[in-house]
Amino acid sequence: xxxxxxxxxxxxxxxxxxxxxxxxxxxxxxxxxxxxxxxxxxxxxxxxxxxxxxxxxxxxxxxxxxxxxxxxxxxxxxxxxxxxxxxxxxxxxxxxxxxxxxxxxxxxxxxxxxxxxxxxxxxxxxxxxxxxxxxxxxxxxxxxxxxxxxxxxxxxxxxxxxxxxxxxxxxxxxxxxxxxxxxxxxxxxxxxxxxxxxxxxxxxxxxxxxxxxxxxxxxxxxxxxxxxxxxxxxxxxxxxxxxxxxxxxxxxxxxxxxxxxxxxxxxxxxxxxxxxxxxxxxxxxxxxxxxxxxxxxxxxxxxxxxxxxxxxxxxxxxxxxxxxxxxxxxxxxxxxxxxxxxxxxxxxxxxxxxxxxxxxxxxxxxxxxxxxxxxxxxxxxxxxxxxxxxxxxxxxxxxxxxxxxxxxxxxxxxxxxxxxxxxxxxxxxxxxxxxxxxxxxxx
Numbered sequence: 001x002x003x004x005x006x007x008x009x010x011x012x013x014x015x016x017x018x019x020x021x022x023x024x025x026x027x028x029x030x031x032x033x034x035x036x037x038x039x040x041x042x043x044x045x046x047x048x049x050x051x052x053x054x055x056x057x058x059x060x061x062x063x064x065x066x067x068x069x070x071x072x073x074x075x076x077x078x079x080x081x082x083x084x085x086x087x088x089x090x091x092x093x094x095x096x097x098x099x100x101x102x103x104x105x106x107x108x109x110x111x112x113x114x115x116x117x118x119x120x121x122x123x124x125x126x127x128x129x130x131x132x133x134x135x136x137x138x139x140x141x142x143x144x145x146x147x148x149x150x151x152x153x154x155x156x157x158x159x160x161x162x163x164x165x166x167x168x169x170x171x172x173x174x175x176x177x178x179x180x181x182x183x184x185x186x187x188x189x190x191x192x193x194x195x196x197x198x199x200x201x202x203x204x205x206x207x208x209x210x211x212x213x214x215x216x217x218x219x220x221x222x223x224x225x226x227x228x229x230x231x232x233x234x235x236x237x238x239x240x241x242x243x244x245x246x247x248x249x250x251x252x253x254x255x256x257x258x259x260x261x262x263x264x265x266x267x268x269x270x271x272x273x274x275x276x277x278x279x280x281x282x283x284x285x286x287x288x289x290x291x292x293x294x295x296x297x298x299x300x301x302x303x304x305x306x307x308x309x310x311x312x313x314x315x316x317x318x319x320x321x322x323x324x325x326x327x328x329x330x331x332x333x334x335x336x337x338x339x340x341x342x343x344x345x346x347x348x349x350x351x352x353x354x355x356x357x358x359x360x361x362x363x364x365x366x367x368x369x370x371x372x373x374x375x376x377x378x379x380x381x382x383x384x385x386x387x388x389x390x391x392x393x394x395x396x397x398x399x400x401x402x403x404x405x406x407x408x409x410x411x412x413x414x415x416x417x418x419x420x421x422x423x424x425x426x427x428x429x430x431x432x433x434x435x436x437x438x439x440x441x442x443x
Contacts, residue, residue, distance in 0.1 A: 003051075003057070004055060006028065006055040006057075009024075010055075019088065019091040024088065024091070027084050027087030027088055027091070029048050029049060030087060031087070032050075032059070040061055044061060045062050045063070046059065047059060093158060093161055093162060094158075096163040097156060097158055097163045099126070100128065100163060103153050104153050104155075105153065105154065105173040107150060107174070107177035107181065108150070108151065109148060109149070110123055110124045110130060110151075111146060112145050112148075112149055113129065113145060119132065119133050122151075129164070130165035130167050131164065131165070131166050131167065132151060138236065138237050138239070140201060140237065141201075141237055150235065151168055152169075153165055153166070154167070169236075170201075171198075171200075172198045175236070176193055176196060178231075178232045179206070179232065182228050182231050183228055185221075190215060191211070191217050191221065192211060193206060193207070195301055197300040200239070202240065204241050204242065204297075206221070206241065207253070208243060208246055217243075217246070218243045218244075218245050221243045229241050229243070242260075250266075250268060250275070251266040251268060253301075254277060257302050258277055258279075258287050258294065258295065258298045262280070263277050264280065264311070266278070267314075267343075269343020269344075270342075270343075271343065271344075271357065272305070272349065274306075274307065275306045276309055276314065276343070277295075277307070277309070278309060278311050279308060279310065280310065284308060284310060318340055321345045321346070321386045322336045322337055324347070325386070328372050328375050329371050330364060331362075338361055342361070346385060347376040348380040350373060351373060351377035355373060358373065
Protein backbone atom coordinates (compact mmCIF):
# COMPACT_ATOMS: atom_id res chain seq x y z
CA UNK A 1 0.00 0.00 0.00
CA UNK A 2 1.63 3.23 -1.19
CA UNK A 3 2.42 5.68 1.62
CA UNK A 4 1.29 8.74 -0.35
CA UNK A 5 -1.93 6.98 -1.30
CA UNK A 6 -2.63 6.33 2.36
CA UNK A 7 -2.12 10.01 3.21
CA UNK A 8 -4.41 11.10 0.37
CA UNK A 9 -7.11 8.63 1.41
CA UNK A 10 -6.96 9.81 5.02
CA UNK A 11 -7.21 13.45 3.94
CA UNK A 12 -10.18 12.83 1.62
CA UNK A 13 -12.13 10.91 4.26
CA UNK A 14 -11.34 13.58 6.84
CA UNK A 15 -12.67 16.38 4.62
CA UNK A 16 -15.67 14.58 3.10
CA UNK A 17 -16.92 12.74 6.18
CA UNK A 18 -15.70 15.16 8.85
CA UNK A 19 -13.96 12.23 10.57
CA UNK A 20 -10.76 12.98 12.54
CA UNK A 21 -7.59 11.85 10.78
CA UNK A 22 -6.49 9.90 13.84
CA UNK A 23 -9.66 7.81 13.61
CA UNK A 24 -8.91 6.92 9.97
CA UNK A 25 -5.25 6.01 10.77
CA UNK A 26 -6.46 3.78 13.61
CA UNK A 27 -8.92 2.05 11.26
CA UNK A 28 -6.10 1.25 8.80
CA UNK A 29 -3.92 -0.11 11.61
CA UNK A 30 -6.78 -2.29 12.90
CA UNK A 31 -7.39 -3.68 9.39
CA UNK A 32 -3.74 -4.57 8.88
CA UNK A 33 -3.56 -6.15 12.35
CA UNK A 34 -6.58 -8.33 11.52
CA UNK A 35 -4.96 -9.50 8.30
CA UNK A 36 -1.74 -10.34 10.14
CA UNK A 37 -3.49 -12.41 12.78
CA UNK A 38 -5.07 -14.58 10.08
CA UNK A 39 -1.57 -15.89 9.38
CA UNK A 40 0.33 -15.69 12.67
CA UNK A 41 -2.61 -16.59 14.95
CA UNK A 42 -4.57 -14.68 17.53
CA UNK A 43 -2.02 -15.31 20.27
CA UNK A 44 0.89 -13.81 18.35
CA UNK A 45 2.46 -10.57 19.64
CA UNK A 46 1.90 -8.26 16.65
CA UNK A 47 2.27 -4.48 16.49
CA UNK A 48 1.51 -2.36 13.38
CA UNK A 49 1.82 1.39 13.03
CA UNK A 50 1.17 3.89 10.23
CA UNK A 51 3.38 6.95 10.37
CA UNK A 52 1.09 10.01 10.58
CA UNK A 53 3.52 12.22 8.68
CA UNK A 54 4.84 9.96 5.90
CA UNK A 55 2.16 7.30 5.62
CA UNK A 56 4.81 4.55 5.89
CA UNK A 57 3.66 1.26 7.47
CA UNK A 58 5.85 -0.63 9.94
CA UNK A 59 5.24 -3.69 12.12
CA UNK A 60 6.75 -6.33 14.39
CA UNK A 61 5.92 -9.99 15.04
CA UNK A 62 7.23 -11.36 18.33
CA UNK A 63 9.73 -8.52 18.36
CA UNK A 64 10.94 -9.14 14.79
CA UNK A 65 10.20 -6.53 12.11
CA UNK A 66 8.16 -7.49 9.05
CA UNK A 67 6.60 -5.67 6.11
CA UNK A 68 2.84 -5.37 6.73
CA UNK A 69 2.39 -3.92 3.25
CA UNK A 70 3.55 -7.09 1.48
CA UNK A 71 1.73 -9.18 4.03
CA UNK A 72 -1.57 -7.46 3.43
CA UNK A 73 -1.24 -7.93 -0.35
CA UNK A 74 -0.77 -11.68 0.10
CA UNK A 75 -3.21 -12.52 2.88
CA UNK A 76 -6.52 -10.93 4.00
CA UNK A 77 -6.54 -7.90 1.70
CA UNK A 78 -10.33 -8.10 1.31
CA UNK A 79 -10.84 -8.49 5.06
CA UNK A 80 -8.58 -5.51 5.70
CA UNK A 81 -10.66 -3.39 3.32
CA UNK A 82 -13.91 -4.42 5.05
CA UNK A 83 -12.49 -3.49 8.46
CA UNK A 84 -11.44 -0.07 7.18
CA UNK A 85 -14.91 0.57 5.74
CA UNK A 86 -16.59 -0.60 8.93
CA UNK A 87 -14.40 1.60 11.11
CA UNK A 88 -15.09 4.57 8.87
CA UNK A 89 -18.85 3.98 9.04
CA UNK A 90 -18.67 3.76 12.82
CA UNK A 91 -16.61 6.92 12.98
CA UNK A 92 -19.06 8.70 10.71
CA UNK A 93 -21.93 7.56 12.95
CA UNK A 94 -20.09 8.81 16.04
CA UNK A 95 -19.52 12.21 14.43
CA UNK A 96 -23.22 12.55 13.57
CA UNK A 97 -24.19 11.37 17.04
CA UNK A 98 -22.00 14.00 18.70
CA UNK A 99 -23.31 16.68 16.33
CA UNK A 100 -26.98 16.02 17.11
CA UNK A 101 -26.36 15.22 20.77
CA UNK A 102 -24.96 18.74 21.14
CA UNK A 103 -28.21 20.08 19.65
CA UNK A 104 -30.58 18.57 22.21
CA UNK A 105 -33.56 20.88 22.88
CA UNK A 106 -32.57 22.96 19.84
CA UNK A 107 -34.81 23.80 16.90
CA UNK A 108 -34.30 21.93 13.61
CA UNK A 109 -36.06 22.10 10.27
CA UNK A 110 -36.62 19.03 8.13
CA UNK A 111 -38.80 17.59 5.38
CA UNK A 112 -41.41 14.89 5.83
CA UNK A 113 -40.14 11.76 4.08
CA UNK A 114 -42.87 9.25 4.90
CA UNK A 115 -45.48 8.26 7.51
CA UNK A 116 -45.10 4.97 9.40
CA UNK A 117 -47.86 3.89 11.77
CA UNK A 118 -48.65 7.43 12.85
CA UNK A 119 -44.96 8.32 13.29
CA UNK A 120 -43.59 10.94 10.91
CA UNK A 121 -40.17 10.19 9.39
CA UNK A 122 -38.33 13.46 8.76
CA UNK A 123 -35.22 13.99 6.64
CA UNK A 124 -32.60 16.20 8.29
CA UNK A 125 -29.29 17.55 6.96
CA UNK A 126 -26.29 15.15 6.78
CA UNK A 127 -28.60 12.41 5.46
CA UNK A 128 -30.07 11.75 8.90
CA UNK A 129 -33.57 10.38 9.36
CA UNK A 130 -35.46 11.66 12.39
CA UNK A 131 -38.66 10.39 13.96
CA UNK A 132 -41.53 12.60 15.12
CA UNK A 133 -43.55 10.12 17.25
CA UNK A 134 -47.31 10.39 17.39
CA UNK A 135 -47.10 11.21 21.12
CA UNK A 136 -44.91 14.25 20.33
CA UNK A 137 -47.19 15.66 17.63
CA UNK A 138 -49.62 18.51 18.24
CA UNK A 139 -53.16 17.20 18.30
CA UNK A 140 -55.00 17.91 15.08
CA UNK A 141 -51.93 18.46 12.90
CA UNK A 142 -51.56 16.41 9.72
CA UNK A 143 -48.40 15.71 7.72
CA UNK A 144 -47.72 14.77 4.11
CA UNK A 145 -44.49 13.83 2.28
CA UNK A 146 -42.64 16.99 1.28
CA UNK A 147 -44.05 19.13 4.10
CA UNK A 148 -41.62 21.31 6.05
CA UNK A 149 -41.45 20.50 9.78
CA UNK A 150 -39.91 22.51 12.62
CA UNK A 151 -39.37 20.74 15.91
CA UNK A 152 -36.91 20.35 18.79
CA UNK A 153 -34.58 17.40 19.31
CA UNK A 154 -35.32 15.60 22.57
CA UNK A 155 -33.32 12.37 22.14
CA UNK A 156 -30.47 10.95 20.02
CA UNK A 157 -29.57 7.27 19.87
CA UNK A 158 -27.07 5.00 18.13
CA UNK A 159 -28.77 2.13 16.33
CA UNK A 160 -26.31 -0.14 14.53
CA UNK A 161 -24.33 1.92 12.07
CA UNK A 162 -26.92 4.70 12.01
CA UNK A 163 -27.98 7.59 14.21
CA UNK A 164 -31.64 7.97 15.15
CA UNK A 165 -32.91 11.42 16.14
CA UNK A 166 -36.24 11.94 17.94
CA UNK A 167 -38.21 15.16 17.49
CA UNK A 168 -41.01 16.86 19.42
CA UNK A 169 -43.53 19.59 18.73
CA UNK A 170 -45.30 19.36 22.10
CA UNK A 171 -42.52 20.28 24.52
CA UNK A 172 -42.07 23.70 26.07
CA UNK A 173 -38.56 24.00 24.57
CA UNK A 174 -40.17 24.46 21.14
CA UNK A 175 -41.99 27.57 22.37
CA UNK A 176 -38.77 28.87 23.94
CA UNK A 177 -36.78 28.39 20.71
CA UNK A 178 -39.50 30.11 18.66
CA UNK A 179 -39.45 33.08 21.07
CA UNK A 180 -35.67 33.34 20.60
CA UNK A 181 -36.12 33.26 16.84
CA UNK A 182 -39.00 35.72 16.56
CA UNK A 183 -38.12 38.16 19.37
CA UNK A 184 -34.62 39.71 19.17
CA UNK A 185 -34.77 40.92 22.79
CA UNK A 186 -35.16 37.32 23.95
CA UNK A 187 -32.28 36.12 21.75
CA UNK A 188 -30.08 38.94 23.07
CA UNK A 189 -30.92 38.17 26.69
CA UNK A 190 -32.62 41.54 27.34
CA UNK A 191 -35.88 39.71 28.00
CA UNK A 192 -35.61 36.52 30.04
CA UNK A 193 -38.08 33.66 29.80
CA UNK A 194 -38.62 32.67 33.42
CA UNK A 195 -41.02 29.79 32.99
CA UNK A 196 -43.23 28.13 30.39
CA UNK A 197 -46.27 25.94 31.04
CA UNK A 198 -47.95 24.40 28.05
CA UNK A 199 -50.84 22.21 26.97
CA UNK A 200 -49.77 21.63 23.39
CA UNK A 201 -52.21 22.60 20.67
CA UNK A 202 -54.45 24.47 23.08
CA UNK A 203 -52.84 27.01 25.40
CA UNK A 204 -49.46 28.14 26.72
CA UNK A 205 -48.47 30.64 29.40
CA UNK A 206 -45.01 32.22 29.20
CA UNK A 207 -43.65 34.22 32.14
CA UNK A 208 -41.11 36.86 31.07
CA UNK A 209 -39.02 39.55 32.76
CA UNK A 210 -36.91 42.39 31.38
CA UNK A 211 -33.34 43.08 32.47
CA UNK A 212 -33.68 46.60 31.09
CA UNK A 213 -36.26 48.75 32.95
CA UNK A 214 -36.78 50.81 29.79
CA UNK A 215 -38.16 47.81 27.89
CA UNK A 216 -41.61 46.41 28.56
CA UNK A 217 -41.21 42.62 28.55
CA UNK A 218 -44.84 41.87 27.67
CA UNK A 219 -45.12 44.52 24.96
CA UNK A 220 -41.85 43.47 23.31
CA UNK A 221 -43.00 39.84 23.14
CA UNK A 222 -46.41 40.70 21.72
CA UNK A 223 -45.02 43.10 19.11
CA UNK A 224 -46.73 45.87 17.16
CA UNK A 225 -50.37 44.84 16.70
CA UNK A 226 -49.42 41.38 17.94
CA UNK A 227 -47.25 40.54 14.92
CA UNK A 228 -44.49 38.76 16.86
CA UNK A 229 -46.74 36.53 18.91
CA UNK A 230 -48.89 35.83 15.84
CA UNK A 231 -45.91 34.29 14.01
CA UNK A 232 -45.36 31.92 16.93
CA UNK A 233 -49.06 31.10 17.16
CA UNK A 234 -49.20 30.32 13.44
CA UNK A 235 -46.20 27.99 13.71
CA UNK A 236 -47.98 26.11 16.53
CA UNK A 237 -51.18 25.65 14.58
CA UNK A 238 -53.19 28.39 16.27
CA UNK A 239 -52.18 27.54 19.84
CA UNK A 240 -53.09 30.36 22.24
CA UNK A 241 -49.98 32.03 23.69
CA UNK A 242 -50.35 34.22 26.79
CA UNK A 243 -47.51 36.43 28.00
CA UNK A 244 -47.33 36.80 31.79
CA UNK A 245 -45.28 39.49 33.50
CA UNK A 246 -42.95 37.78 35.97
CA UNK A 247 -42.71 38.90 39.58
CA UNK A 248 -40.70 37.61 42.54
CA UNK A 249 -43.75 38.40 44.69
CA UNK A 250 -45.92 35.23 44.60
CA UNK A 251 -49.14 37.17 45.10
CA UNK A 252 -48.46 39.46 42.16
CA UNK A 253 -47.28 36.56 39.99
CA UNK A 254 -50.42 34.53 40.73
CA UNK A 255 -52.66 37.50 39.88
CA UNK A 256 -50.75 38.00 36.61
CA UNK A 257 -50.83 34.28 35.76
CA UNK A 258 -54.62 34.11 36.07
CA UNK A 259 -55.11 36.72 33.34
CA UNK A 260 -57.32 37.50 31.49
CA UNK A 261 -59.35 37.20 34.72
CA UNK A 262 -59.12 40.13 37.14
CA UNK A 263 -58.06 39.06 40.64
CA UNK A 264 -59.09 41.18 43.62
CA UNK A 265 -56.81 39.61 46.21
CA UNK A 266 -54.44 36.66 46.64
CA UNK A 267 -54.10 34.96 50.04
CA UNK A 268 -51.10 32.66 50.56
CA UNK A 269 -51.28 29.58 52.79
CA UNK A 270 -47.59 28.81 52.97
CA UNK A 271 -47.74 25.65 55.11
CA UNK A 272 -49.81 23.93 52.42
CA UNK A 273 -48.33 25.68 49.39
CA UNK A 274 -51.85 26.83 48.61
CA UNK A 275 -53.02 30.18 47.31
CA UNK A 276 -56.58 31.50 47.34
CA UNK A 277 -57.40 33.89 44.52
CA UNK A 278 -60.45 36.05 45.27
CA UNK A 279 -62.43 37.17 42.23
CA UNK A 280 -65.82 38.67 41.55
CA UNK A 281 -68.58 36.30 40.52
CA UNK A 282 -68.46 37.51 36.91
CA UNK A 283 -64.73 36.70 36.76
CA UNK A 284 -64.96 33.24 38.30
CA UNK A 285 -65.46 31.18 35.14
CA UNK A 286 -62.80 33.22 33.33
CA UNK A 287 -60.28 32.57 36.11
CA UNK A 288 -60.98 28.85 36.12
CA UNK A 289 -61.04 28.51 32.34
CA UNK A 290 -62.54 25.80 30.18
CA UNK A 291 -62.11 22.44 31.94
CA UNK A 292 -60.02 24.25 34.55
CA UNK A 293 -57.25 24.97 32.08
CA UNK A 294 -56.53 28.58 33.06
CA UNK A 295 -56.14 27.92 36.78
CA UNK A 296 -54.24 24.68 36.08
CA UNK A 297 -51.62 26.39 33.92
CA UNK A 298 -51.43 29.34 36.32
CA UNK A 299 -50.81 26.97 39.25
CA UNK A 300 -47.93 25.29 37.43
CA UNK A 301 -46.49 28.61 36.30
CA UNK A 302 -46.57 30.17 39.78
CA UNK A 303 -45.67 26.99 41.66
CA UNK A 304 -48.68 27.27 43.99
CA UNK A 305 -51.87 25.23 44.29
CA UNK A 306 -54.39 27.93 43.37
CA UNK A 307 -58.06 27.88 44.43
CA UNK A 308 -60.53 30.32 42.86
CA UNK A 309 -63.20 31.73 45.20
CA UNK A 310 -65.47 34.69 45.60
CA UNK A 311 -65.24 36.57 48.88
CA UNK A 312 -68.62 35.19 49.95
CA UNK A 313 -67.48 31.62 49.30
CA UNK A 314 -64.33 32.20 51.32
CA UNK A 315 -66.32 33.56 54.27
CA UNK A 316 -68.65 30.56 54.17
CA UNK A 317 -65.75 28.13 54.03
CA UNK A 318 -63.98 29.87 56.90
CA UNK A 319 -67.07 29.67 59.11
CA UNK A 320 -67.76 26.05 58.18
CA UNK A 321 -64.13 24.99 58.73
CA UNK A 322 -63.86 26.69 62.13
CA UNK A 323 -67.14 25.14 63.27
CA UNK A 324 -66.12 21.68 62.04
CA UNK A 325 -62.61 21.78 63.50
CA UNK A 326 -63.99 22.76 66.90
CA UNK A 327 -65.79 19.40 66.94
CA UNK A 328 -62.46 17.56 66.82
CA UNK A 329 -61.24 16.34 70.23
CA UNK A 330 -58.90 18.84 71.85
CA UNK A 331 -59.37 21.61 69.27
CA UNK A 332 -60.27 24.97 70.78
CA UNK A 333 -61.81 27.93 68.99
CA UNK A 334 -58.41 29.62 68.97
CA UNK A 335 -56.67 26.59 67.43
CA UNK A 336 -59.42 26.18 64.84
CA UNK A 337 -58.95 29.80 63.78
CA UNK A 338 -55.19 29.29 63.54
CA UNK A 339 -55.62 26.22 61.35
CA UNK A 340 -57.98 28.06 59.03
CA UNK A 341 -55.62 31.05 58.89
CA UNK A 342 -52.90 28.68 57.64
CA UNK A 343 -55.19 27.43 54.87
CA UNK A 344 -56.51 24.21 56.42
CA UNK A 345 -60.13 23.98 55.33
CA UNK A 346 -60.92 20.26 55.30
CA UNK A 347 -60.43 17.17 57.44
CA UNK A 348 -58.26 15.80 54.66
CA UNK A 349 -55.94 18.79 55.04
CA UNK A 350 -55.46 18.05 58.74
CA UNK A 351 -55.13 14.29 58.20
CA UNK A 352 -51.97 14.78 56.12
CA UNK A 353 -50.55 17.39 58.47
CA UNK A 354 -47.21 16.63 60.10
CA UNK A 355 -47.69 16.03 63.86
CA UNK A 356 -44.75 18.33 64.59
CA UNK A 357 -46.41 21.17 62.65
CA UNK A 358 -49.69 20.74 64.50
CA UNK A 359 -47.85 20.56 67.83
CA UNK A 360 -45.98 23.78 67.05
CA UNK A 361 -49.22 25.48 66.05
CA UNK A 362 -51.26 24.28 69.02
CA UNK A 363 -48.84 23.71 71.88
CA UNK A 364 -50.55 20.36 72.54
CA UNK A 365 -48.81 17.14 73.54
CA UNK A 366 -47.84 14.45 71.04
CA UNK A 367 -50.68 12.19 72.21
CA UNK A 368 -53.28 14.95 71.84
CA UNK A 369 -51.99 15.86 68.39
CA UNK A 370 -52.16 12.24 67.22
CA UNK A 371 -55.78 11.99 68.41
CA UNK A 372 -56.74 15.07 66.42
CA UNK A 373 -55.04 13.82 63.25
CA UNK A 374 -56.49 10.31 63.65
CA UNK A 375 -60.04 11.66 64.03
CA UNK A 376 -59.58 14.01 61.05
CA UNK A 377 -58.32 11.08 59.00
CA UNK A 378 -61.35 8.98 60.01
CA UNK A 379 -63.77 11.74 59.04
CA UNK A 380 -61.98 12.35 55.75
CA UNK A 381 -62.18 8.61 54.93
CA UNK A 382 -65.92 8.72 55.71
CA UNK A 383 -66.35 11.51 53.16
CA UNK A 384 -67.32 14.15 55.70
CA UNK A 385 -66.61 17.74 54.74
CA UNK A 386 -66.57 20.77 57.05
CA UNK A 387 -69.46 22.22 55.08
CA UNK A 388 -71.67 19.30 56.17
CA UNK A 389 -74.17 19.88 58.93
CA UNK A 390 -73.30 18.80 62.43
CA UNK A 391 -76.05 16.20 62.24
CA UNK A 392 -74.58 14.70 59.11
CA UNK A 393 -71.21 14.59 60.81
CA UNK A 394 -72.66 12.67 63.74
CA UNK A 395 -74.51 10.33 61.41
CA UNK A 396 -71.38 9.35 59.55
CA UNK A 397 -69.19 9.04 62.64
CA UNK A 398 -71.60 6.76 64.47
CA UNK A 399 -73.00 9.26 66.98
CA UNK A 400 -76.48 9.03 65.52
CA UNK A 401 -77.15 5.69 67.27
CA UNK A 402 -76.49 7.25 70.66
CA UNK A 403 -78.80 10.17 69.82
CA UNK A 404 -81.60 7.87 68.71
CA UNK A 405 -81.25 5.70 71.81
CA UNK A 406 -81.63 8.78 74.01
CA UNK A 407 -84.63 10.33 72.28
CA UNK A 408 -86.60 7.48 70.82
CA UNK A 409 -89.08 8.05 67.95
CA UNK A 410 -92.58 9.61 68.05
CA UNK A 411 -95.51 7.25 68.42
CA UNK A 412 -98.00 6.88 65.61
CA UNK A 413 -100.47 9.68 65.68
CA UNK A 414 -98.19 12.16 67.39
CA UNK A 415 -97.47 15.43 65.70
CA UNK A 416 -93.99 14.95 64.18
CA UNK A 417 -93.34 18.65 64.54
CA UNK A 418 -93.86 18.58 68.31
CA UNK A 419 -91.48 17.07 70.79
CA UNK A 420 -92.58 15.27 73.92
CA UNK A 421 -92.72 17.62 76.90
CA UNK A 422 -89.30 18.44 78.30
CA UNK A 423 -87.40 16.80 75.41
CA UNK A 424 -87.67 19.45 72.75
CA UNK A 425 -83.96 19.89 71.97
CA UNK A 426 -83.21 16.17 71.88
CA UNK A 427 -86.17 15.42 69.66
CA UNK A 428 -85.42 18.05 67.02
CA UNK A 429 -81.80 16.92 66.88
CA UNK A 430 -82.88 13.34 66.22
CA UNK A 431 -85.36 14.44 63.59
CA UNK A 432 -82.64 16.49 61.82
CA UNK A 433 -80.30 13.46 61.78
CA UNK A 434 -83.06 11.31 60.34
CA UNK A 435 -83.65 13.81 57.55
CA UNK A 436 -79.92 13.87 56.85
CA UNK A 437 -79.78 10.06 56.65
CA UNK A 438 -82.82 10.00 54.35
CA UNK A 439 -81.23 12.63 52.12
CA UNK A 440 -78.02 10.63 51.99
CA UNK A 441 -79.83 7.38 51.13
CA UNK A 442 -81.88 9.18 48.50
CA UNK A 443 -78.68 10.31 46.84
